[in-house]
Amino acid sequence: MQTLDSSVSAMSDRPFTIAGKTFNSRLMTGTGKYPSLEVMQRSIAASGCEIVTVAVRRVQTQAPGHEGLAEAIDWGKIWMLPNTAGCQTAEEAIRVARLGREMAKLLGQEDNNFVKLEVIPDPKYLLPDPIGTLQAAEQLVKEGFAVLPYINADPLLAKHLEEAGCVTVMPLGSPIGSGQGLRNAANIQIIIENSGIPVVVDAGIGAPSEATLAMEMGADALLINSAIALAKNPVAMAQAMGLATQAGRLAHLSGRIPAKAYATASSPLTGLINV
Template identity: 70%
Template structure:
């Protein structure tokens, strides 16, 4: 059997089927054209959109809604910029309306971010859980952005979240999977999809996340702020495919001692 990141190996979140396991963002690109080219070469099928930035026509978000083919790409509205649960809930509701304006009437997805401090941009676990409970009750498909905390991830699954999104390292830091050990525990702890979000800087780190058993990655800054964003987007696409294939194929067990790859019997003396 050939394992590929294709239609034979779909990722299902909230009843929605994705073939690509690379999700991307829409912020920080040098231009709208660069973003369009990057989305195309990444072959991604879901992108995050910061609801508040679209509403205020923030830099790089003006005209964003008109430049993405929403018939092909699923919108993941996010609550970026929200500092408490109440604010995140309100913005999530606006995000649902934004998706409807894009023609996605049945889109209830929301990337839930509750980040109270701009100095380190780490998510508030209590506020996130509070907001998640309310949004699930309102029929949202909730994908919470969290620290790599296995216990919190299990609690969020229990309240009905469709996936969990642990950070690899702080947003935009490019430090890679500093929380790899905890992410590994988290993957074992929950049955919903695990999407590693934040901190990935290069394709090898995206591949590592998939090799570990993560179901997908969300990459924004590493693509948007690369020297050549479209080329980096394509590199990330290939890394995610390789990582998923490696995970499904099963890695060689790690050993403390060497093990010869050639037979040690029947040698010519």
């Protein structure tokens, strides 16, 4: 995968660290909805990501499309992010998180205590339950999990989750798989400005331009699945999303010019030739 020139990327960027573990890539991807395991493998490689989320319940039950998934990824190179997808209550999510930690251990990641926390009782819009998410997060933190909660773009909830000990917050840009982009940009910006933990924009991104915009806003990372897996060419889209993530981060560090209501000449007005 193409990477940024070292002389440029060496700008004083802080490492991307979650719960004491540092990653080079700021893009996370998923494992669902790909046309085949082979396309999934190639897409993960093309994206340059180092964190891949896995739906614990679907892998455990060998749901259609998930047979052999756990064995298809080199977990020596990719950090597993077990998720509690399909859980409608805090109690369900806590049980599935425990299964996810055991699954990571069985696949060789003995020290992996990460969990992407999803509590989603809404079948139509797949919006996360804020109360159930906070309840589950508080319990899982007590049990030693590094909790990455998926939430609506609610700045107050994000702060409560940070205070509860979560290691990131993951606000949605728009509903899961909708491809609507950053419909919650204003609230995400508030979360970024007030967060003392990494902010990972998760769900709704449909195009690389939207990925870049999220990173330009100051997000620490992105999680993108549907936009890659359901693209006409998932492998090419995975590479595009990886590059967009890098470009957006570099743009954020560079500092854009202020927007003005009037034009400003790009050429100096001094030393002009008289004609």
